[in-house]
Amino acid sequence: MMLSMRKKIVFYVLLIISALLLAGPAIMAIVMSFMTNQDILTGRLPTAFTIDNYIAAFDRLPLLQFLFNSLIVSIVIMLGQLILSSLAAYAFVFLEFKGRDFLFYLFIATMMVPFEASVIPNFHIIRDLNWIDTYAGLTVPFFATTFGTFLLRQNFKQIPKELREASLIAGMGDFKFFLTVVLPVSRTSLVTLGIYGFLTSWNMYLWPLLASTNDTVRTIQIGLKQLQTQEQLNQWGVIMAGAVIVIIPTLILLFLGQKKLQKGLTEGAVK
């Protein structure tokens, strides 16, 4: 696309402004996490570089434990979602049974039930199972995901049915076909769904708050909130340091997987 010089300038100015608006708070948080308290409170430009805030953050709370918990919870949810939704999507695409389409629409319809509405029944169930303060209680309720099943179903539908038929003639069962053909062919979507699942679980707040009562399985998001409530008003640097620690994994994943993520999310959309 060729743009005239004037248009280009306007374009870039607008882009820069929106970039600043979007990334501004994050940049501010990063800068503030390296500033001394005095600088922050007086609102000056930073005069000194310090990592005291980070040391303080790790000192006050078992942040490493929280990070570890978050990692475990996010990875388990991610894997659980991938396994369950790919199996479900396979059934919706490759297995023929009565009422399959009806079942699928019913399944899709559950997307309309907001998560908040199911929080209380879910909480009752994990309490009755004695799963409070366990990893199972934090993860299992999120394994079944309509969105993931939908995404993968769209993707699996693009696999020509002749591939399945050729494998039938070769004498390959459903499960082997699923493992050796369907999954490798849909790598991109699986990676996309994986990253998506990981990030949403990493940023989860409400459920871990309800499902954990002590530090053993508490996740980093809760830890961050604790940091905030523990601190007196003048300790902003420490809070920002905590926040930066929390967003690091998100950023890493986004940078690594950006291309795949884009490809995967738009792949099912066309056609």
Added chain:
Amino acid sequence: MSQIELINISKSYDKQKDVLNSINLSIEEGEFFVLVGPSGSGKSTLLRMIAGLEEISGGFLKINGQTMNHLPPKDRNLSMVFQNYALYPHLTVQENILFGLKGRKIDKKEQQRRLNEAAEMLGIQELLKRKPRELSGGQRQRVALGRTVVSHAPLCLMDEPLSNLDAKLRAHMRVEIRRLQKRLGLTMIYVTHDQVEAMTMGDRIMVLNDGQIQQVGEPITLYNEPVNLFVASFIGSPKINVGNAVFSENGKYLIVENQLHIPVDPSVFCHIPRDRNLKVGIRSEHLMPGISKKENLHYLEAVNIEQLGNETSIAFELGSELWTAKWPGQWKIDLGQKVSVQIMPEFLLFFDADSGNLIKSAELGKSQGAVSV
């Protein structure tokens, strides 16, 4: 013993109208059998029922004398080539070819031996490490054939395997598939909607229309003695020329499309009923140039001329029909010119206009036409 027998096979999807109707057929071992018919006639459906990919609604399917109706595809001991080749995009050519053997507990050495044999036979040794998307259409086709070769299954099914290729490659692959089939002694069931493919490849052809068998026979039989108008116009290129015909009141002439007056020769017309609506057909090579000939000459208006170099194809207007003649060599004819054409009554095929069934096939053009060498 015939290898495959279809007894009263029928198929309907969702209990609606029958897609296939009481198909009775037997295919011999080592035969190249072609299923041909227009789009939607049920060719793929029939093939997929033989493969076991589609349920059989009625009748029996026997392979080697055993009823196979409910056997899963893998136990029918056959290989299949699909129209889109069904290559696995994430596997290399080599893995694709050996794909079918994985489930069959064949040891590594034997697999390798068969792979080499197939690759050599098909000339794809250099491509073994590539992925399908790095291959041309013809190469993909060969990889798909490679699967058939390594499977060592005695029965091979192909569903329009050449329809994605350009004309030149198609002609080449026709020969290759045919040679492969003879060399391996395969029984082949080959689906196509291209009558040229059917004619050139098949030992026998079955013409299917609207789920019903029209005719089964050798290509030349179908060409010379089509049982009805459908087969007559489906087999042969260009299409057979057809026109409505009635006898004149005094019975001396057969009038075709209210224009052609063909004198009635009792020896040719003896079995033709006088009281029915007729259609006559004549192959384009039998509309012969009238120059330097004396009998049975007619003057027709040329409305289109195609110079093909080795032959000239001329379209004539005849009543509401266009008739095409194919003359060997190069002819200089102007549009709209009245051209003299020789139409021998002995070359005419007669059909019942209402039922479309053949009344009488051409007398000339088969016994004399087919020269034995």
